[in-house]
Amino acid sequence: MRDAFGQPQTAILFGGTSEIGLAIVDRLAAARLRHVVLVGRNPSALEDAASALRARSVTATVVLADAADAASATDAVDQAFGALGAPCDLVIMAVGLLGDQAADDDSPERTATMFVVNTAWPAAVLAGCRAALVAQGTGQILVLSSVAALRTRRANYTYGAGKQGLDGFTLGLAESVRGTGVTVHLIRPGFVTTKMTGHLSPAPFSTTAPAVAEVAVTAVMKGTPVAYAPGILRYVFLGLRHLPSALWRKLPG
Amino acid sequence: MERLTGWGRTMAVQAERATPSTTDELADLLSPTGPGHGVIARGLGRSYGDPAQVAGGTVVDLSAFSAISAVDERTHAITVGAGVSIDTLLHHILPLGYFVPVTPGTRQVTIGGAIAADIHGKNHHVDGSFASHVVSMDLVTPVGVMTVTRDRDPELFWATAGGMGLTGIVTAATITLLPIASTMVSVDTTRHRNLDEVMAAMVDGDHRYRYSVAWVDCMTSGATMGRGVLTRGDHAPADRGRPPTTIPTGASVAVPFNAPPGLLNRLSITAFNEAWFRAAPKERLGGIESISTFFHPLDGVANWNRLYGPRGFVQYQFAVPDAASATVATAIERLAASKVPSFLAVLKRFGAGNRGPLSFPTAGWTLALDLPVGPPALPAVLDDLDDLIAAAGGRIYLAKDARLNPAHLETMYPALAEFRRVADRVDPERRLTSDLDRRLNVRGPRHA
Numbered sequence: 001m002r003d004a005f006g007q008p009q010t011a012i013l014f015g016g017t018s019e020i021g022l023a024i025v026d027r028l029a030a031a032r033l034r035h036v037v038l039v040g041r042n043p044s045a046l047e048d049a050a051s052a053l054r055a056r057s058v059t060a061t062v063v064l065a066d067a068a069d070a071a072s073a074t075d076a077v078d079q080a081f082g083a084l085g086a087p088c089d090l091v092i093m094a095v096g097l098l099g100d101q102a103a104d105d106d107s108p109e110r111t112a113t114m115f116v117v118n119t120a121w122p123a124a125v126l127a128g129c130r131a132a133l134v135a136q137g138t139g140q141i142l143v144l145s146s147v148a149a150l151r152t153r154r155a156n157y158t159y160g161a162g163k164q165g166l167d168g169f170t171l172g173l174a175e176s177v178r179g180t181g182v183t184v185h186l187i188r189p190g191f192v193t194t195k196m197t198g199h200l201s202p203a204p205f206s207t208t209a210p211a212v213a214e215v216a217v218t219a220v221m222k223g224t225p226v227a228y229a230p231g232i233l234r235y236v237f238l239g240l241r242h243l244p245s246a247l248w249r250k251l252p253g
Numbered sequence: 254m255e256r257l258t259g260w261g262r263t264m265a266v267q268a269e270r271a272t273p274s275t276t277d278e279l280a281d282l283l284s285p286t287g288p289g290h291g292v293i294a295r296g297l298g299r300s301y302g303d304p305a306q307v308a309g310g311t312v313v314d315l316s317a318f319s320a321i322s323a324v325d326e327r328t329h330a331i332t333v334g335a336g337v338s339i340d341t342l343l344h345h346i347l348p349l350g351y352f353v354p355v356t357p358g359t360r361q362v363t364i365g366g367a368i369a370a371d372i373h374g375k376n377h378h379v380d381g382s383f384a385s386h387v388v389s390m391d392l393v394t395p396v397g398v399m400t401v402t403r404d405r406d407p408e409l410f411w412a413t414a415g416g417m418g419l420t421g422i423v424t425a426a427t428i429t430l431l432p433i434a435s436t437m438v439s440v441d442t443t444r445h446r447n448l449d450e451v452m453a454a455m456v457d458g459d460h461r462y463r464y465s466v467a468w469v470d471c472m473t474s475g476a477t478m479g480r481g482v483l484t485r486g487d488h489a490p491a492d493r494g495r496p497p498t499t500i501p502t503g504a505s506v507a508v509p510f511n512a513p514p515g516l517l518n519r520l521s522i523t524a525f526n527e528a529w530f531r532a533a534p535k536e537r538l539g540g541i542e543s544i545s546t547f548f549h550p551l552d553g554v555a556n557w558n559r560l561y562g563p564r565g566f567v568q569y570q571f572a573v574p575d576a577a578s579a580t581v582a583t584a585i586e587r588l589a590a591s592k593v594p595s596f597l598a599v600l601k602r603f604g605a606g607n608r609g610p611l612s613f614p615t616a617g618w619t620l621a622l623d624l625p626v627g628p629p630a631l632p633a634v635l636d637d638l639d640d641l642i643a644a645a646g647g648r649i650y651l652a653k654d655a656r657l658n659p660a661h662l663e664t665m666y667p668a669l670a671e672f673r674r675v676a677d678r679v680d681p682e683r684r685l686t687s688d689l690d691r692r693l694n695v696r697g698p699r700h701a
């Protein structure tokens with residue numbers, strides 16, 4: 001069970017190899033975390049992450065699931081909660097695929113996959129988690145959205161639109177669980193230097209996985225509904241969302 | 254389902270509430286066909302953290318177990334339903350010339366909660382804890398309904414005293430009351446410039462009083478670190494006070510809404526503590542106070558816990574043996590240094606503990622501090638204090654806890670294995686659990 005400071009003892013990380021996700025787990029492991037389930041598609045990378053956590057006396061269990069297959073969501077949820085064998089204090093949704101916009105532009109298959117991985121699968125998993133957490137009478141859900149969801153742009157509109165779907169779904173989910181003991185927390189990072197963005201040159205206000213983790217863990221402990229990383233982006237995007245298209249098109253990053 | 258928290262208003266969860274009206278109905282709740290996801294008794298929710306809740310499970314409300322017997326005039330024994338509050342009991346027995354043998358700082362606790370936390374009062378150094386005055390208790394467990402005493406299943410009796418509801422549900426208890434000659438208390442109040450002086454005065458003179466407690470300022474440092482006001486007293490003889498009548502009902506003021514976050518900050522608390530210290534007399538001997546003023550000053554303000562704002566607060570209460578009395582100063586110094594605002598702390602001396610494996614009091618000192626949730630440094634400061642207290646042979650009070658590092662439970666309660674064995678005997682299927690149990694793994698690993 002989480003304690004009075006909101007520090008969880010049990011967690012499930014969907015996107016068990018995500019750099020941001022693992023940075024969050026890393027912080028929780030320094031506090032009260034004792035069991036985490038890592039859900040992902042790459043067995044050896046998941047095992048590596050699990051061993052590192054075990055070395056810190058956290059029980060780590062691996063569950064395999066491919067987010068490109070929306071039908072795998074139900075199984076992934078059942079196996080993850082089953083592996084925990086105790087109430088789950090925190091669900092972290094960190095699955096995401098930036099894609100390659102030039103290649104996605106004209107490809108129906110690639111575009112479909114982008115929406116499955118970024119939207120359909122995460123939303124399906126969250127629906128399953130909602131049921132499990134409401135039955136528990138307690139639990140927190142942390143979803144990694146992106147500032148890319150606030151306004152799509154040429155360089156990554158397929159990704160941005162996918163995140164937009166997840167972002168809106170998460171806000172609705174948060175409303176739907178009011179009064180159930182479950183809370184939902186949405187994180188909108190800007191450009192984070194991780195393996196997802198390794199091939200790109202950093203955009204303005206770029207940040208790191210540990211810095212996003214700090215924002216995310218603080219949001220969970222304080223119960224903040226929507227947090228930005230870095231925090232200043234909340235105000236930057238207040239303006240950017242209404243920038244004329246001609247200017248928006250020319251912005252760097 | 255219903256939203257539940259402890260008095261600290263942290264860790265809100267949803268659970269079902271069952272209100273059985275007979276022992277049979279209660280036994281059904283604990284039977285294998287009863288509701289799933291855990292069952293735990295809930296009294297008036299005056300414990301600070303999560304012992305009286307079980308997320309997704311069922312809390313059992315004992316308010317229907319409300320019978321109060323006549324007092325046996327020879328033994329001063331009375332049999333009371335587990336759902337009866339000390340407030341209700343006092344209204345009943347004060348006019349008869351009796352007081353409860355042990356009272357906490359609020360009257361709003363049930364007999365069931367008093368046993369499950371094995372509560373202590375300002376008289377622990379003289380009278381011991383609540384269980385010392387329990388003659389017998391009626392207990393419903395998953396393996397059956399039983400009456401336990403010190404002689405009939407002593408292991409279960411002592412595991413239940415302080416057992417935080419994890420050995421069964423108490424439906425009634427026979428306790429021994431204290432005959433009194435008036436409802437007034439004769440009180441000596443003394444003001445001391447620092448912690449050393451407060452503690453020296455307590456070691457010197459506590460044995461001369463039935464009741465003793467010190468309020469200590471945790472916001473000062475240096476030469477006035479831990480300055481405090483010591484109040485000690487005894488029930489006044491008949492000629493000094495009004496004859497036994499009754500106590501005021503209800504609170505006179507209420508906190509009507511949730512305070513905004515940060516209302517109680519360092520500035521407001523420092524100012525309050527300063528004013529409070531100045532207001533106390535340097536020395537006043539033989540003052541006369543009512544039972545309410547002396548024992549339950551906070552009951553005058555209903556819902557004062559809301560003053561701490563939406564994130565709530567924790568109470569950190571520990572006990573350390575005399576050999577580690579320096580820990581008291583270290584705790585106050587560290588909290589002051591970390592800029593965590595704290596209201597007055599309550600300092601008491603404990604007499605010898607009892608054989609209850611989870612009963613909190615052990616001979617030495619106990620300090621309790623209210624701390625708002627919010628300062629980012631607080632979780633780590635308390636974790637460090639846990640380490641210090643565990644190493645000193647001390648412990649944290651489970652009825653107040655909402656954040657203990659679970660790794661310390663076995664060190665702090667060395668007889669934990671005995672508790673686990675008894676709990677598994679009366680509840681082999683582990684129907685009884687609470688969020689406290691889940692968080693601290695009180696009942697331990699399951700054996701195959």
Ligand SMILES: Cc1cc2nc3c(=O)[nH]c(=O)nc-3n(C[C@H](O)[C@H](O)[C@H](O)COP(=O)(O)OP(=O)(O)OC[C@H]3O[C@@H](n4cnc5c(N)ncnc54)[C@H](O)[C@@H]3O)c2cc1C
Nearest residue numbers: 296297298299300357358363365366369372373417418423
């Ligand atoms: C202002 C204030 C001052 C306090 N001062 C003191 C003090 O001076 N000394 C002290 O020792 N404590 C003190 N306390 C703590 C309080 O006395 C205990 O937490 C007590 O257990 C609360 O009783 P309750 O009826 O509210 O029980 P709850 O808080 O509802 O439950 C506490 C525990 O008792 C168990 N329980 C309740 N009923 C039963 C039952 N029928 N059978 C089995 N288990 C049961 C629950 O499962 C739970 O584990 C204080 C609390 C407050 C708010």
Ligand SMILES: NC(=O)c1ccc[n+]([C@@H]2O[C@H](COP(=O)([O-])OP(=O)(O)OC[C@H]3O[C@@H](n4cnc5c(N)ncnc54)[C@H](OP(=O)(O)O)[C@@H]3O)[C@@H](O)[C@H]2O)c1
Nearest residue numbers: 015017018019020066067068094095096144146192194196
């Ligand atoms: N980095 C940024 O700039 C940035 C900015 C804003 C928001 N975010 C979001 O933050 C989250 C974490 O990103 P990150 O930076 O930590 O990048 P990351 O390390 O690449 O994490 C993405 C995660 O998604 C998983 N994933 C992708 N496709 C999958 C599939 N088909 N099946 C199963 N898992 C799949 C990845 O698994 P594999 O390791 O197996 O690929 C990885 O665990 C994502 O939701 C991302 O969109 C990132």
